[in-house]
Amino acid sequence: MPVPRIYHTEAIVLSRFELGEADRVLTLLTPHDGKLKAIAKGVRRQRSRLGGAVEPFAELYLVLARARTFDVITSASVAHAWLSLRERLESTATAWYLAEMAERAVEERAFAYPVYALLKRAYQLLDDGMAPSRVARWFEFGLADALGMRPEVERCVECDRTLEPDEEFRWVPILGGTLCATHPTPSAEVAPLSLAALKLLRAYRRLDIEAIAGLRLPAAVEAEVEVALRRFIRAVLEREARSLAFLDEVRARRARVPA
Numbered sequence: 001m002p003v004p005r006i007y008h009t010e011a012i013v014l015s016r017f018e019l020g021e022a023d024r025v026l027t028l029l030t031p032h033d034g035k036l037k038a039i040a041k042g043v044r045r046q047r048s049r050l051g052g053a054v055e056p057f058a059e060l061y062l063v064l065a066r067a068r069t070f071d072v073i074t075s076a077s078v079a080h081a082w083l084s085l086r087e088r089l090e091s092t093a094t095a096w097y098l099a100e101m102a103e104r105a106v107e108e109r110a111f112a113y114p115v116y117a118l119l120k121r122a123y124q125l126l127d128d129g130m131a132p133s134r135v136a137r138w139f140e141f142g143l144a145d146a147l148g149m150r151p152e153v154e155r156c157v158e159c160d161r162t163l164e165p166d167e168e169f170r171w172v173p174i175l176g177g178t179l180c181a182t183h184p185t186p187s188a189e190v191a192p193l194s195l196a197a198l199k200l201l202r203a204y205r206r207l208d209i210e211a212i213a214g215l216r217l218p219a220a221v222e223a224e225v226e227v228a229l230r231r232f233i234r235a236v237l238e239r240e241a242r243s244l245a246f247l248d249e250v251r252a253r254r255a256r257v258p259a
């Protein structure tokens with residue numbers, strides 16, 4: 001059966017770049033076609049039909065026509081605009097970071113429903129006003145899981161022994177999670193992990209995000225888990241996310257402004 005030239009899909013805009021005088025090329029995440037690049041022709045002209053629809057961090061319904069280089073967007077309507085997400089700089093910066101991770105994690109033209117559903121829920125949570133750092137940690141954990149690389153936080157990655165609260169643990173992203181104290185220090189990146197941080201990592205594994213959002217946590221424990229999960233994701237995706245520098249700058253600036 002020939003592949004139809006016109007097709008419909010839901011999509012979230014991950015990134016974009018300008019092409020020529022009036023066009024824009026979008027990198028889209030779709031549930032069933034994975035990542036794909038599509039062109040929005042004439043979108044930067046004032047009277048464009050596509051106009052405001054094709055913005056980042058929105059879920060769209062698209063009609064596309066297959067073409068040689070980039071598929072062409074023939075119509076677009078907004079399913080979810082998530083406008084509140086864009087009103088806060090930290091949520092916006094977090095949304096860029098999540099989009100970049102999703103873009104790295106998904107193949108072109110491949111089934112990507114789990115990552116799509118994860119990103120969609122994360123944007124909804126940011127739009128609802130949930131703490132961006134908790135949404136980001138929940139997303140990192142879920143993304144590793146969706147890629148079949150869920151961090152091991154219950155047992156030792158080396159000897160498979162269940163970790164007990166009274167021992168010392170180490171966090172070794174490249175080995176897949178926690179390592180007990182009986183093994184020699186690995187040559188890979190390794191950091192000590194506190195019991196409180198291990199418990200929070202377990203909470204991210206076991207609890208739904210609504211339950212995690214309600215936890216009252218010391219800032220130091222959240223910071224430790226942030227470093228641990230960012231390192232884990234860097235090991236999974238094999239590089240540092242570029243958008244993290246922007247996110248950290250936004251947060252540092254916020255911390256300097258007295259409340």
Ligand SMILES: [Zn+2]
Nearest residue numbers: 156158159180
């Ligand atoms: Zn062990």
